[in-house]
Amino acid sequence: NGELARFTEDDWRETVRGMKAIGLRTIVIQETWRNPVWYGRHYHQMTADNYRDTYAGRAYYPSRLWPARVELPCKDPVEVILDEADRQAMRVFLGVGLYAHFDYTPGSLAWHIDVLRELWALYRGHDSLHGWYVSEELSGSLRPHEQRYWDATAEFRAEVLAFFKGMQETIRELAPHTLLMVAPDANTEGAADLWPDLLRHLDIACFQVYQKQPA
Numbered sequence: 001n002g003e004l005a006r007f008t009e010d011d012w013r014e015t016v017r018g019m020k021a022i023g024l025r026t027i028v029i030q031e032t033w034r035n036p037v038w039y040g041r042h043y044h045q046m047t048a049d050n051y052r053d054t055y056a057g058r059a060y061y062p063s064r065l066w067p068a069r070v071e072l073p074c075k076d077p078v079e080v081i082l083d084e085a086d087r088q089a090m091r092v093f094l095g096v097g098l099y100a101h102f103d104y105t106p107g108s109l110a111w112h113i114d115v116l117r118e119l120w121a122l123y124r125g126h127d128s129l130h131g132w133y134v135s136e137e138l139s140g141s142l143r144p145h146e147q148r149y150w151d152a153t154a155e156f157r158a159e160v161l162a163f164f165k166g167m168q169e170t171i172r173e174l175a176p177h178t179l180l181m182v183a184p185d186a187n188t189e190g191a192a193d194l195w196p197d198l199l200r201h202l203d204i205a206c207f208q209v210y211q212k213q214p215a
Contacts, residue, residue, distance in 0.1 A: 009074050016084040027085060028093045028181075031135045032078060032119065034058050034070055039102040039144055048111035051099070061122070065114055078123065085128035092128045093181055094119055096167075097135025102145040104136065104156070104163040112163075113170050120174045131179030131203065132171065134164075138184040140207065142191040142198070157194060164201035179203035 007015075019027065035057035051057050051066060058068040061078040074080060078094065085092045096116050099108045116132065123129055139145060142160055143153050164180070171180055181204035188195060199205060 005072065007072070007074060007077065009077075009080050012074060012077050012080045013084045016081055016088060016090065020088045020090060024090075026091045026093070026130070027081065028133050029078065029081065029095045030133070031095045031098045032060050032115065033063075033098050033135075034060070035098050035100060037100045039100055039105075039149070047107035048114060049107075051111055057099070061119075063115075063118060065118055078119075082123055082126040082128050086126055090128055091130035092126070093131045093133040093179075094123070094129065095133045095135040099136065102136055102138070104138075104159040106159070106162070108136070109163045109166045112167060116167070116170055117174065124175070129175075129178065131181055132167075134167070134180070134182045138182055140184045140186055140188040140191065142188075142194055157191075161194075161198060161201070164198060168201040181206055183208055185209075 016027065035051070057066055058070045059066065060070050060072070061076050062069075082092055096112050096119065099111045112134070119132075137145075138160070142157050143150055144156050149156075164182070168180060171178060180202055182202060183206040186207040186209045195205075
């Protein structure tokens with residue numbers, strides 16, 4: 001988004017105040033990293049270790065984990081948003097990601113735990129830090145995002161359960177008062193019996209419901 005890419009600290013603060021003015025109380029930062037790759041296109045290749053050297057992951061905040069940055073006028077928009085949310089008595093969920101779209105492999109979990117620990121170390125002093133949002137997205141059917149990978153559905157589902165269990169355990173260790181949220185689509189066809197197991201490792205499932213256009 002061209003406009004957001006030019007936001008200064010004052011612009012971010014004005015945006016938070018504007019959200020408060022229209023009645024919003026919760027902010028979800030979709031991503032703290034940008035890496036436009038997808039599950040399956042690097043499957044079993046990208047790891048938490050080679051994310052920096054091989055792939056194009058870039059941070060929106062001054063991370064020490066991997067050096068690449070999204071070029072923005074505001075040095076640390078995450079800090080600015082949290083600080084203004086403190087002032088406005090609002091709540092913020094930090095997006096932990098993006099490692100790769102729809103990716104819940106062991107490498108993704110290791111990467112997320114590293115980022116979660118760093119985000120907590122940097123921003124734990126903010127009262128507005130209310131929880132964590134997993135940026136990778138998730139299909140309600142708990143299948144890989146493309147049909148050509150559906151033959152790996154059983155493996156994918158095992159990865160998803162292990163991923164959220166690992167995230168939950170890390171959050172309980174670091175910040176047990178904060179919440180873990182994911183935003184799947186609402187089509188749980190074929191996976192309704194699996195969701196109770198997954199929900200044991202989540203605090204909020206924010207299901208996305210789409211209004212389909214008539215033909």
